[in-house]
Amino acid sequence: MGEEKRVIYLDNAATTRTAPEVVEAMVPYFSEFYGNPSSVYEFSQKSKEAITHAREIIANSLGAKTEEIYFTAGGSESDNWALKAAAEAYKAKGNHIITTKIEHHAVLHTGAWLEKQGYEVTYLDVDENGTVKLEELKRAIRPTTILISIMFANNEIGTIQPIKEIGETARAHGILFHTDAVQAFGQLPIQVDELNIDLLSSSAHKLNGPKGIGFLYIRKGVKIRSFIHGGAQERKRRAGTENVPGIVGYGAAVERAVRTMKERTQKEQALRDYLIDRVLREVPYTRLNGHRTNRLPNNANFSFQFIEGESLLIMLDMDGICGSSGSACTSGSLDPSHVLLAIGLPHEIAHGSLRLTLGEETTKEELDEVVESIKKIVKKLRDMSPLYEDYMRRQ
């Protein structure tokens, strides 16, 4: 057996490492306190209490009430539930939903499905930084608008949306406001009342929690139908025996994320800026995608002209570096990322994108290695690129 290859993990927007203390908190709920929380005997109360405790931690972190937190299997389920159930519950009022062109597919594909069911969906444009234009949002509102769904921060380019202003606009018009906060929750402070958020989706594995557990925040008073029918779990709105270890892990992860947020995000942001500055300075014909400052503390997204993203990712992988790309080749379709096209990038530049998302364990030394690796690989790929050859000939 050879030595294990060192890995520089810069794909924390895809998923994060479950923190050891989170795993530790979960372990007793597999084999020790395995009782079904719905059972009546004393033994199962441990499971029930653990769920209540996790729900309290999460509700407190958002300034919400415990009965407003509904556990789900993750971000995609929460997004599906929020859109489908709100559309159904408010169809007497109208059939119009507003969202954006840069949402996660869990929202975009649900929107497309709702259109087939007879709903009308407006997909707002964003500016070159990926920010929603508030004026355009206001113009899109109709008397039949029942829901506005806009993500808190973008998963690809990291841009943070003007959530407070969007929430105010929604509230002023009596429209429900849902935000997909899968990338933002745990990285940015979120208070649902201050921001007028009615529905919020989140997923544990983005903040050092386990995979397969998420929640949907549903403001009290919002009419929303059951998503999974069956038992009385989650106030009869989401049936099924609770994922007790997952919920416990989620609670532990949120407790930890809140406790470490300030220090962690300050450190990540400083490293992120270091990475961005070095790459833009040292790699020619490169641009940063997303807002320069108003972005997630751990997100950097570049486009390297004349090269293609999948090639870049494979070569980075050979150097032990994990990143991701909006290139079509990594998605299995011919079109590059819808987010990069929405901010106005031409196709060939969108194909050459690289997203690096830092984690709490990322070090400056790792980023130095990554910059050197990027410089070497981009040069190698440009040396074999006909686009670069043509460009240099024209110079």
Place this chain on the structure above:
Amino acid sequence: MYSDKVMDHFQNPRNVGEIEDASGVGTVGNAKCGDIMRIYLDIDEEQVIRDVKFKTFGCGAAVATSSMATELVKGKTIYEALQVTNKAVMEALDGLPPVKVHCSLLAEEAIHAALWDYAEKHGIKIEGLEKPKSDIHEGEEEESEEY
């Protein structure tokens, strides 16, 4: 996702580069879809491909198929080169994932485009060679914006 052969040709691509005053040059694909291949051929009086070089903008499979295609036509006559199909390129690479099969087609087309250019320059007709569909003449592709 890729075979060892594909990874080898991607990591160590054969025949990367340009040929000055090439006998024929073919560029195919389009940047919109994320693949562009350019093949340079040096063909002697006996119609034998003495040298071949390529440049490719594209994914791992695009680079590997270009590299393998150049290996398969090197030293061949133009008629033998015409018989190098995308299937032959794929087989030589021990297969490609289904979504990457188009890369091998592009490699075949790039060879054909370079042969077409050679035939045009020399005023000859190569039996069985059709004008490639996605041929782009040099410098014709859209000017890419600079950042």
